[in-house]
Amino acid sequence: MVFVQTPATNACTHGFIKATCNDCSLKNLCLPIALDIKDIDRLDKIIQRSRAIHIGDHLYRSGEQFKSIYAVRSGSIKTYLVDDDGVEQVTGFFLPGEVLGFDGISSETHGCNVVALETSSVCEIPFARIEELSLQVSSLQHHIFHLMSQQIDADNKMMLTLSKKNAEGRIATFLVGLSQRFGRRNLSPNAMRLPMSRMDIGNYLGLTIETVSRTFSRLHKENILNVDGREVVIKDHARLNELSHSH
Amino acid sequence: MVFVQTPATNACTHGFIKATCNDCSLKNLCLPIALDIKDIDRLDKIIQRSRAIHIGDHLYRSGEQFKSIYAVRSGSIKTYLVDDDGVEQVTGFFLPGEVLGFDGISSETHGCNVVALETSSVCEIPFARIEELSLQVSSLQHHIFHLMSQQIDADNKMMLTLSKKNAEGRIATFLVGLSQRFGRRNLSPNAMRLPMSRMDIGNYLGLTIETVSRTFSRLHKENILNVDGREVVIKDHARLNELSHSH
DNA sequence: CCATTCGCTTGACGCACGTCAAGCTGCCTG
DNA sequence: CAGGCAGCTTGACGTGCGTCAAGCGAATGG
Numbered sequence: 001m002v003f004v005q006t007p008a009t010n011a012c013t014h015g016f017i018k019a020t021c022n023d024c025s026l027k028n029l030c031l032p033i034a035l036d037i038k039d040i041d042r043l044d045k046i047i048q049r050s051r052a053i054h055i056g057d058h059l060y061r062s063g064e065q066f067k068s069i070y071a072v073r074s075g076s077i078k079t080y081l082v083d084d085d086g087v088e089q090v091t092g093f094f095l096p097g098e099v100l101g102f103d104g105i106s107s108e109t110h111g112c113n114v115v116a117l118e119t120s121s122v123c124e125i126p127f128a129r130i131e132e133l134s135l136q137v138s139s140l141q142h143h144i145f146h147l148m149s150q151q152i153d154a155d156n157k158m159m160l161t162l163s164k165k166n167a168e169g170r171i172a173t174f175l176v177g178l179s180q181r182f183g184r185r186n187l188s189p190n191a192m193r194l195p196m197s198r199m200d201i202g203n204y205l206g207l208t209i210e211t212v213s214r215t216f217s218r219l220h221k222e223n224i225l226n227v228d229g230r231e232v233v234i235k236d237h238a239r240l241n242e243l244s245h246s247h
Numbered sequence: 248m249v250f251v252q253t254p255a256t257n258a259c260t261h262g263f264i265k266a267t268c269n270d271c272s273l274k275n276l277c278l279p280i281a282l283d284i285k286d287i288d289r290l291d292k293i294i295q296r297s298r299a300i301h302i303g304d305h306l307y308r309s310g311e312q313f314k315s316i317y318a319v320r321s322g323s324i325k326t327y328l329v330d331d332d333g334v335e336q337v338t339g340f341f342l343p344g345e346v347l348g349f350d351g352i353s354s355e356t357h358g359c360n361v362v363a364l365e366t367s368s369v370c371e372i373p374f375a376r377i378e379e380l381s382l383q384v385s386s387l388q389h390h391i392f393h394l395m396s397q398q399i400d401a402d403n404k405m406m407l408t409l410s411k412k413n414a415e416g417r418i419a420t421f422l423v424g425l426s427q428r429f430g431r432r433n434l435s436p437n438a439m440r441l442p443m444s445r446m447d448i449g450n451y452l453g454l455t456i457e458t459v460s461r462t463f464s465r466l467h468k469e470n471i472l473n474v475d476g477r478e479v480v481i482k483d484h485a486r487l488n489e490l491s492h493s494h
Numbered sequence: 495c496c497a498t499t500c501g502c503t504t505g506a507c508g509c510a511c512g513t514c515a516a517g518c519t520g521c522c523t524g
Numbered sequence: 525c526a527g528g529c530a531g532c533t534t535g536a537c538g539t540g541c542g543t544c545a546a547g548c549g550a551a552t553g554g
Contacts, residue, residue: 087411102399105396111403145378149351149395152402156358158406159336164453197532199531207511210532216533229531247510413540444501456501460502
């Protein structure tokens with residue numbers, strides 16, 4: 001995305017990071033291809049170097065004033081919203097190279113909560129500055145539209161998953177999606193360490209923790225996965241893909 | 248929205264409509280408050296006067312090239328996506344003054360299908376022109392961000408509904424939301440004619456048609472609603488609100 | 495005009511997943 | 525090292541909603 005500035009490998013070493021977007025190993029994921037070097041430099045200037053955040057730390061909370069969007073540089077991030085009566089819904093997981101925070105532009109106030117699943121670092125960009133720069137750099141404006149549209153598409157797909165698929169289909173869809181995102185970062189799409197707990201997965205997918213656990217166990221027994229706690233190896237992508245359409 | 252041009256009352260009389268955004272009875276819903284008259288005129292110029300569309304007509308289909316976004320002027324519109332294996336998911340209903348079509352900016356190709364639930368008319372705006380004009384009119388750019396963010400917020404709420412609520416909670420949430428949207432248009436928030444079938448409601452909410460029907464009947468028996476086919480009267484808003492949080 | 499279809503309702507039944515409960519492992523702390 | 529807790533797994537059981545089926549009223553069409 002627009003906002004990644006530094007190789008993920010040295011992102012957590014200290015609070016403030018000097019590297020530029022141009023140096024960042026994630027730039028192909030999060031930088032608009034169309035943006036030329038001159039414009040990347042202008043972008044660099046408005047990015048606020050953010051501190052590393054630790055597991056359980058909130059980037060922002062529902063009700064706080066909307067100010068910035070964030071690109072994940074390293075680690076992983078969870079977004080969730082809380083209903084009037086305290087019911088929580090995990091609305092997404094964000095991995096390095098992905099951008100979050102597009103909720104709440106409309107109300108000037110964040111509608112969801114954002115918390116680190118592990119020690120992570122992010123690039124923060126004040127949205128007001130993005131808007132200014134977007135007026136001058138059309139490819140940046142287009143890129144923001146692009147990112148928001150991607151979020152909408154992803155949310156719509158999630159609605160289908162929640163509305164139409166059974167437990168097996170939801171878990172399979174979730175794993176296939178994660179696998180693709182790992183692949184995009186040039187990590188193995190087969191062997192993954194899940195950054196989130198069973199509880200988070202269940203909450204996200206509208207299932208109880210027990211059903212998540214049982215489904216993982218079943219997929220393991222059927223030799224589609226190897227599961228050892230948060231370590232997951234996909235042994236049969238074809239079968240998993242089939243299952244992701246079940247029910 | 249940005250694109251509404253004409254009073255809903257005379258929107259369906261013939262194919263092309265002359266009125267401007269300024270004349271439109273819906274402009275307070277869909278025009279950015281901040282946009283001044285001069286800019287509204289510039290906006291008017293890029294809006295393509297769209298023909299009325301009839302029940303079952305598609306505005307666009309999944310796979311077609313992304314070109315425009317649309318504001319509903321009169322009638323009502325349904326969006327839905329179709330999975331690889333033909334499973335359909337209704338992803339939203341759009342009423343006069345609401346804007347749709349933000350899917351597919353990212354892939355240049357529409358990801359969902361859009362169909363009229365009744366005779367309707369829309370304002371079509373070529374997105375490329377919006378992007379151009381947005382570079383010059385910052386309030387317009389902000390407004391597009393605003394609209395897309397609203398869509399993301401709505402989708403996230405929908406995920407919570409699908410993931411956490413039982414049949415009664417989903418139906419109640421759905422009705423409360425519709426009621427608010429009717430109210431915003433200065434229609435009665437109590438007496439509504441639903442533009443969509445039980446089938447559409449069920450598909451949208453992840454329920455079967457039978458469960459939708461049974462739930463309506465139960466709410467009727469409990470004197471929370473009057474239901475007669477698509478005519479719904481909300482008799483007890485407080486109870487309906489409570490129920491919208493159930494499970 | 496009858497026949498057909500469509501949209502909806504209602505009932506009987508079964509199953510997938512939630513609930514409740516027990517236990518296991520690994521980690522933290524004193 | 526013991527004790528406690530958090531995260532996860534597994535089993536037994538119950539239930540909300542899906543499935544199947546029948547029927548009804550209104551719209552459509554030959």
